Amino acid sequence: MEKKLIKLTINGRVRELSVKPNDLLLNVLRNDLHLMGTKYGCGIGECGACTVLVDGQTALACLILAITVEGQEITTIEGMGDHVQLHPLQESFIEHGAVQCGFCTPGMLLAGEALLKENPCPNEEEIREYLRGNLCRCTGYAAIVKAIKSEAKCLSVNTGTSSE
Structure with a gap:
């Protein structure tokens, strides 16, 4: 060919x-x-x-x-990041224990990054829906969802401040 x-x-x-x-x-x-x-x-x-x-x-x-x-x-x-400076979402995955065997982690991180660019303030249901095509057999997804949610940039309508 x-x-x-x-x-x-x-x-x-x-x-x-x-x-x-x-x-x-x-x-x-x-x-x-x-x-x-x-x-x-x-x-x-x-x-x-x-x-x-x-x-x-x-x-x-x-x-x-x-x-x-x-x-x-x-x-x-x-x-996404490098050995000197990790991407904030990579740091969040580590902080929240969202990395276990690591096989799904690259795909989860990239999907999380795409979601946060598309929707800077997703709720848990939106995160889970966005990740539905990424399978993880180790974490049960709770830590992954928490790691992505912690990087969300949510602004309070009334105060203009960040909220979690």
Whole structure:
């Protein structure tokens, strides 16, 4: 199969990649770019372990052909924070014990980040609904929901102050 040269912006960096028409974004991220935070879980879009952000929206990298996201901004967990400065949501996951085995964590963090950009003040039900495509077999979700809720930027209508 003949490869095609495409340009993607991955974690803020423009990358030129030579991909086959049937190369999945998940495989390109892991095998070609060595971004191992995006996990292979089910391979059929049911578990959320491969969640990335495409132009700020959650997407399942196991279902996306790499050539279809040419020219778009892809964010993986590696683009969320780094070893020197964690993203505030990453810090919140640690603080609230929302990380156990860690397999679902990258997808949960990216989904949480997308939710908070879309809805800065979600309630528990909205958080749970947004995460419904991300499976976790360790935490029972309570700590994950609490970690995301703690990063919500809710303003009181009457006082203009933050509320929890």
